[in-house]
Amino acid sequence: MWEQNIRQVVPYVPGEQPKDENKIKLNTNEFPYPPSPKVLQALQDVSLDSLRLYPDPAVVDLRQALADAYQVELEQVFVGVGSDDVIANAFLTFFHSEKPILFPDITYSFYDVWADLFRIPYKTKALDENFHMRKEDYYEENGGIIFPNPNAPTGIGEGLGFIEDILQHNPNSVVIVDEAYVDFGGSSALPLLEKYENLLVVQTFSKSRALAGMRIGYAFGNKKLIGYLNAVKFSFNSYTMNRTSIAAGVACVQDNRYFEEMVQKVITTRERTKKALQELGFSFPDSTSNFIFATHKSVPAEELFEALKQAHIYVRYFKKPRIDNYLRITIGTDAEMDTLLAFLETYLKGR
Amino acid sequence: MWEQNIRQVVPYVPGEQPKDENKIKLNTNEFPYPPSPKVLQALQDVSLDSLRLYPDPAVVDLRQALADAYQVELEQVFVGVGSDDVIANAFLTFFHSEKPILFPDITYSFYDVWADLFRIPYKTKALDENFHMRKEDYYEENGGIIFPNPNAPTGIGEGLGFIEDILQHNPNSVVIVDEAYVDFGGSSALPLLEKYENLLVVQTFSKSRALAGMRIGYAFGNKKLIGYLNAVKFSFNSYTMNRTSIAAGVACVQDNRYFEEMVQKVITTRERTKKALQELGFSFPDSTSNFIFATHKSVPAEELFEALKQAHIYVRYFKKPRIDNYLRITIGTDAEMDTLLAFLETYLKGR
Numbered sequence: 001m002w003e004q005n006i007r008q009v010v011p012y013v014p015g016e017q018p019k020d021e022n023k024i025k026l027n028t029n030e031f032p033y034p035p036s037p038k039v040l041q042a043l044q045d046v047s048l049d050s051l052r053l054y055p056d057p058a059v060v061d062l063r064q065a066l067a068d069a070y071q072v073e074l075e076q077v078f079v080g081v082g083s084d085d086v087i088a089n090a091f092l093t094f095f096h097s098e099k100p101i102l103f104p105d106i107t108y109s110f111y112d113v114w115a116d117l118f119r120i121p122y123k124t125k126a127l128d129e130n131f132h133m134r135k136e137d138y139y140e141e142n143g144g145i146i147f148p149n150p151n152a153p154t155g156i157g158e159g160l161g162f163i164e165d166i167l168q169h170n171p172n173s174v175v176i177v178d179e180a181y182v183d184f185g186g187s188s189a190l191p192l193l194e195k196y197e198n199l200l201v202v203q204t205f206s207k208s209r210a211l212a213g214m215r216i217g218y219a220f221g222n223k224k225l226i227g228y229l230n231a232v233k234f235s236f237n238s239y240t241m242n243r244t245s246i247a248a249g250v251a252c253v254q255d256n257r258y259f260e261e262m263v264q265k266v267i268t269t270r271e272r273t274k275k276a277l278q279e280l281g282f283s284f285p286d287s288t289s290n291f292i293f294a295t296h297k298s299v300p301a302e303e304l305f306e307a308l309k310q311a312h313i314y315v316r317y318f319k320k321p322r323i324d325n326y327l328r329i330t331i332g333t334d335a336e337m338d339t340l341l342a343f344l345e346t347y348l349k350g351r
Numbered sequence: 352m353w354e355q356n357i358r359q360v361v362p363y364v365p366g367e368q369p370k371d372e373n374k375i376k377l378n379t380n381e382f383p384y385p386p387s388p389k390v391l392q393a394l395q396d397v398s399l400d401s402l403r404l405y406p407d408p409a410v411v412d413l414r415q416a417l418a419d420a421y422q423v424e425l426e427q428v429f430v431g432v433g434s435d436d437v438i439a440n441a442f443l444t445f446f447h448s449e450k451p452i453l454f455p456d457i458t459y460s461f462y463d464v465w466a467d468l469f470r471i472p473y474k475t476k477a478l479d480e481n482f483h484m485r486k487e488d489y490y491e492e493n494g495g496i497i498f499p500n501p502n503a504p505t506g507i508g509e510g511l512g513f514i515e516d517i518l519q520h521n522p523n524s525v526v527i528v529d530e531a532y533v534d535f536g537g538s539s540a541l542p543l544l545e546k547y548e549n550l551l552v553v554q555t556f557s558k559s560r561a562l563a564g565m566r567i568g569y570a571f572g573n574k575k576l577i578g579y580l581n582a583v584k585f586s587f588n589s590y591t592m593n594r595t596s597i598a599a600g601v602a603c604v605q606d607n608r609y610f611e612e613m614v615q616k617v618i619t620t621r622e623r624t625k626k627a628l629q630e631l632g633f634s635f636p637d638s639t640s641n642f643i644f645a646t647h648k649s650v651p652a653e654e655l656f657e658a659l660k661q662a663h664i665y666v667r668y669f670k671k672p673r674i675d676n677y678l679r680i681t682i683g684t685d686a687e688m689d690t691l692l693a694f695l696e697t698y699l700k701g702r
Contacts (some may be wrong), residue, residue, distance in 0.1 A: 002525050002549040005494055008581055009586045017407060025404075044395055044593065046472040049385040051599070052561040053376075056368060081432060084588050086693050092468075096394065097356035111585065117587050118410035119470075143356055174353050189559075198353040210403040213594040228357055235360045236461065237435050243564040244595040248402070 019233075020312055023256045024339055027314040029152075029181075029291050031210035033264065033333070035248075036258040039211070042251035048246055055246060056239040058230075065250045066218055070190065075223040078230060080251075081240050083180055083204035083217030087146070088114050090200055090219065093232040094174035095120045099129040099143035104133055106323060108152050108178065130158055131285050131293075148178040151188045153318065155287030157186035167196045174225070176200045181289035183208035183263050184270070190220060197222040200229075207290060208263050209252050214245045255301045266290055270331045276341045280348060284326075286307040291330045293323075298350065311343050357572035365691075371663055375690055376690070377681040378665040380532075380642050382504075382561035384684070385619065386599075387609040390562070393602035397595055406597060408589040409581075415599045417569055421541065426574040429581060430600075434531055434555035434568030438497070439465050441551055441570065444583040445525035446471045455484055457674060457683050459499050478564065482507055482636050488518045499529040501537045504669065504679040506638030508537035518547045525576070527551045532640035534559035534614050541571060548573040551580075558641055559614050561601050565596045617641055621682045627692045631699060635677075642681045644674075650699065652676045662694050 010039075018025065063077040080086035091114045095101045096231035100121040103111045107124075115122040125137035131154040138145055145166065164317055177189045179201055189201050200221045206212035219229070233240075270287065277284065277294055284294040295301060305317035305327060316328040331337065370375070396656040414428040431437035442465045442671035446452045451472040454462045457476075465474040476488035482505040487497055495515065501508035519527055528540045530552055540552050556567035570580070584591075603610075622636065628635065628645055646652060656678060667679040682688065 002523055003575075005524065006445045007443060007447040008579060008582055009582050011401075017405070028405060030405065031403045033403070035402055037399065039402065043397065047389040051386055051564040052382045052384070052389065054368070054381065054557070054563045055381060055566070081591055082588075084590070088588065092358060093359045096358040099356070112381040112438065113587050145581070146614055167633040172353055173356065206405070212405045212590075213402040215406070216591060224354075228359060229358050232358055236464050237433075237439065239435070239563075239566060242566040242593065242596055243430075244599075245593055248595075278416065 003293040014104040018312075018314055022312055024313045024332060024336045026332050026336065026340065027316045027328075028212075029207055029289075029330045030212050031262070031290070032331065032336065033262050034165060035210040035211060035252055036037050036255035038250045038251040038258075039257045042247040044243055045112060046247050052242060052279060054239050055241060055243045059241050059246055062216075062241070062246045062253075063218075063251045066164060066195050067326050069253050069256065070220065072193070072220055073223065076193070076220055076222070076226055076228050078125060078219040079235075079241060080217050080233070082206060082215040082244075083178065083202050084110060084218040085215075085240065086202050086219050087176070087178065089229060089233050090174075090176055090202070091115065091118055093229050094200070095175070097143035099141055101146065102138055102140075102142045103146050104151065106131065106151070108148050113144055113158065116298065127154070127229040133158060133162075135162055135165050136305045138166045142170070142173055144173045144176070145170060146176040146178060148180060149189070149288070150289040152181065152182075152289070153291070153293050153316070153323065153326070154285050155181070155286045155289040155291055155293050156180075160187050160189065160192065164192055168338065171198065172199050176202060178202045178208055184267055184290045185288035189316050193220060193222060197225060200225060206237075206250060209259060210262070211248060211252055214248050216241070216249045231262045266331050270336055273329075273331060273337050273341070276334055279340070291328050293326050293328050295326045299351065301327050304344070304347075307347055308340075308343065313340055313343060369663075369665055373663055375661050375683060375687045377687065377691065378667045378679075379563075380558055380566050380640075380681045381563050382558060382613070383682065383687065384561060384613050386561040386603055387606035388598045389602040389606045389609075391393075393598040394595055397598050401525070401594060404670065405590050406592060406594045410592050410597055413567075413592070413597045413600045414569075416604045420604050420607065421571065423544070423571055425572065427544070427571055427577055429570040429577050430592060431568050431574070431584070433557060433566040434529065434553050436460060436566075436591065437553050437568040438572050440580060440584050441525075441527055441553070442466065442469055442471060444580050445527070445551070446495040447673075448494035450492055452497065453489055453491075453493045454497050455502065457482065457502070457505065459503050460589060462497055466495070478505070484509060484513070486513055487515050489517045492527075493520070493521070493524055495524045495527070496521060497527040497529060499531060500540070501532045501535075501638070501640040503532065503640070504638070504643055504644050504667070504674065504677070506532070506634050506640040506644050507636045508533075510566045510638035511538050511540065511543065514538075514540050515543055515653060518543060518550060522549065525549050525551060527553060529553045531555050531558055533645065535618055535641045536639035543570060548576060548620070551576060555601040556600060560610060561613070562599060562603055567596050567600045617682050620685050620688055624680075624682060624688050631692070631695055642679050644677050644679050646677045647699075652678050652702065655695070655698070658698055659691075659694065664691055664694060
């Protein structure tokens with residue numbers, strides 16, 4: 001039978017995308033405000049006739065816009081279809097030894113998936129009791145290192161000294177820092193690029209840049225590193241970024257003022273939400289991301305998750321060891337957070 | 352050194368994308384006419400605010416539009432970022448045995464690349480002296496079969512009987528028919544879907560549907576087969592089709608009248624071009640695709656390729672065994688073909 005020769009995996013159930021019109025969606029860390037209006041203009045400027053032609057496989061326009069915005073050179077920029085695509089390509093390129101790669105036990109849930117997919121051996125390192133990484137865990141021989149900073153779903157950011165320490169101990173490995181959430185108050189490893197040619201910094205348009213719907217991710221590294229990454233990507237799929245995402249990405253990254261204003265707005269809402277949650281009996285690691293990873297002193301997270309869902313408020317709950325009493329709450333608009341907080345207050349009182 | 356542990360490939364040089372304003376581009380098999388105007392409308396209807404949200408990972412809207420257009424069920428449709436992405440996912444899912452997969456020696460140039468990338472053993476089978484596949488070559492034990500129909504770069508299409516014969520001899524393998532060019536006069540394997548549950552038919556929006564710039568590919572199979580493919584895809588990258596490509600794809604596939612008219616126009620131009628090329632001393636396999644694979648009775652293909660390029664007319668030349676005296680000429684607009692033919696006539700006379 002033909003089914004004997006195929007890869008059979010447990011079907012993954014994608015995160016809830018409730019159709020519910022009145023829902024409050026705080027479960028996938030999307031940005032609560034629309035992207036820059038210049039993105040709309042850029043999309044409307046794409047000509048119908050241009051769509052019949054393949055896009056630029058080197059994606060020079062978008063890479064140059066990113067290079068300009070972050071003051072690096074074109075050859076230091078890689079782009080892909082979301083940071084998932086960027087990281088998967090980086091796994092294929094940089095984690096190519098027989099030695100295990102290292103990443104935290106509580107972290108982004110796709111690292112082990114890609115390692116399995118590409119048959120890359122790996123070891124996970126337990127976060128400490130406060131959900132911090134222990135830098136000493138990353139001193140042993142390895143085939144590469146990856147971690148998010150700030151980490152997800154904890155929201156905890158480590159400082160530049162921490163990252164540099166790991167780089168100093170790993171001259172023989174590529175170290176990937178996944179900065180999906182860095183714009184909300186984290187410390188970017190970008191200033192270390194000049195000193196460490198084995199550092200790859202990955203970012204995304206899906207969070208702070210409000211373009212999850214367009215699927216754009218990118219990475220910075222020294223020219224040699226990015227050269228290897230582009231060579232692998234080109235070798236098996238030359239055309240992945242479509243014309244509209246290139247146009248949208250360029251317009252988005254060029255409107256820096258809008259970007260900074262909107263991010264600041266989310267940070268302000270987050271800080272206010274932290275205080276309110278504390279008053280309601282929640283505690284959480286101090287988040288520098290666009291979500292809060294909160295646990296309540298007396299009410300189980302799973303119960304709150306279900307109660308919130310009944311009230312059309314969607315947050316994220318992971319039924320996994322060590323974190324099964326936490327809710328990951330995305331920072332929405334002020335109005336959305338007010339609804340969430342009002343519901344929690346009433347629910348906790350009435351219990 | 353970190354470079355010891357990484358994957359180093361020979362950098363691939365993407366096909367020429369000349370910036371030349373007055374060029375005639377007949378080198379990448381793009382469609383010569385714009386997509387349906389309804390695509391533009393659909394893109395303009397995408398709201399700015401929706402872009403901050405992840406797209407539907409199951410891409411139901413586009414899969415349903417394809418299901419309706421081809422009279423199959425939603426669960427029989429898979430979509431991806433171009434047919435390259437669809438086929439790469441199919442390799443990962445269906446070619447998972449230790450036995451070699453089989454494909455023609457002269458064919459789409461990415462099959463061996465994906466096999467190498469995913470460590471899938473493979474054997475190529477030589478086309479006969481007229482560039483036809485020999486069906487007996489595909490009777491031996493194998494881990495899967497893939498071939499384009501019509502084949503590229505030859506343009507030769509095989510009939511339904513040929514495909515059914517291969518399916519009958521391979522109940523234990525998945526057989527992938529890559530129909531990128533089928534709309535220009537080939538025989539689609541779609542009618543065989545009901546009878547053979549190990550058949551996957553792959554098509555694309557990049558050729559006949561004039562949307563190469565949007566990166567959309569799709570595949571049909573029975574529900575079980577498509578279920579396996581979706582499970583693998585979801586397991587490692589849930590969000591790949593962005594909101595604009597979903598919107599553009601739906602609008603495109605729904606405007607069937609425009610599609611058929613435009614394809615007929617290209618076919619008419621192709622048939623006229625065949626006659627004119629013959630009169631100029633060219634011969635070629637009878638193409639049922641949107642290109643002609645032509646060789647001249649006395650002038651080397653490489654010389655013609657260079658001369659055409661000097662005249663800003665770009666065709667494709669492969670410096671590879673067996674086909675290094677052929678040019679692959681995409682069918683452009685009537686005006687473009689007239690310019691090509693006029694240049695060739697003058698060049699061949701003046702030589």
